[in-house]
Amino acid sequence: MREGVRIGEISGLVPEGDTIHRMAASLRPRLLGRAVRRLYLRERGDVPEALGREVRSVEARGKHLLIGLEGELNLRVHQGMNGRMRHYAASAAPAGGALPLLIATAQDAFAFPRASQVELFRGKPERSLALARLGPDLLSEAVDLEAVVARASAPRNFGREVGEVLLDQRVAAGIGNVYKSEALFLCEQSPFVPIGSMDRQALQRLYTKAATLMRANIARDRRVTVKLAELRDRPAAPPELWVYRRGGEPCLKCGTPIAMRRQGEAARSTYFCPRCQKVS
Ligand SMILES: [Zn+2]
CATH class of the missing domain: 3.20.190.10 (MutM-like, N-terminal)
Structure with a gap:
């Protein structure tokens, strides 16, 4: 060629x-x-x-x-x-x-x-x-987050874990593995609880957080979710992401080692802080 x-x-x-x-x-x-x-x-x-x-x-x-x-x-x-x-x-x-x-x-x-x-x-x-079959695009200006929450909490999703539903493009289009893990961490939400046990406010907070993080990165060629002001300590070279691909490293908020589990039918990796996100 x-x-x-x-x-x-x-x-x-x-x-x-x-x-x-x-x-x-x-x-x-x-x-x-x-x-x-x-x-x-x-x-x-x-x-x-x-x-x-x-x-x-x-x-x-x-x-x-x-x-x-x-x-x-x-x-x-x-x-x-x-x-x-x-x-x-x-x-x-x-x-x-x-x-x-x-x-x-x-x-x-x-x-x-x-x-x-x-x-x-x-x-x-x-x-x-x-x-x-795509759900609403989270980055479109007219996105209706209540419609997104209604799709997420449809009865067919009750038994599915929230970390899996966040990736479901029929619910909302745009979230991938990075923003899934980052939004769950920032909302202090366990990725492993079934949708049926969550209230609508918690779901709306999650989708809002994911949309905000993505929107902040449209103009950048790197993904950054960490805000320096929110760090517990200031390492010399602070990471750009809170949890994604940081398995085994200390949580930037509480110091607990970040964990990773495979989730859903596609076995996608989910990174989380067991302490901040109350995962036992
Ligand atoms: Zn933590």
């Missing part, structure tokens, strides 16, 4: 809602109102029907990126476990080949070398099954 000179790259993090919103924000000024000169999908090759269509919208829906073209042709991208996106001058764009997705205008080209799902479809975004 010919590899041109890269102008920029967004990478390094397992994508959660903040990453995809940041990606959408960086794409908008270079795609909106521009005509597509090339759309390449590994599964289909070049897509002639996209040529010449103007890009009408670029948005994040939870962990999905949605690019809307003139004539209700939509492109949905899910980055899986790697949020890499590369930006090239159109003249230096790679050929395509093994790339899951490449989209170019007359000026710029964007490659998604690690996208795990790329879907091209006609019609409203809800025509995509993956988008139709």
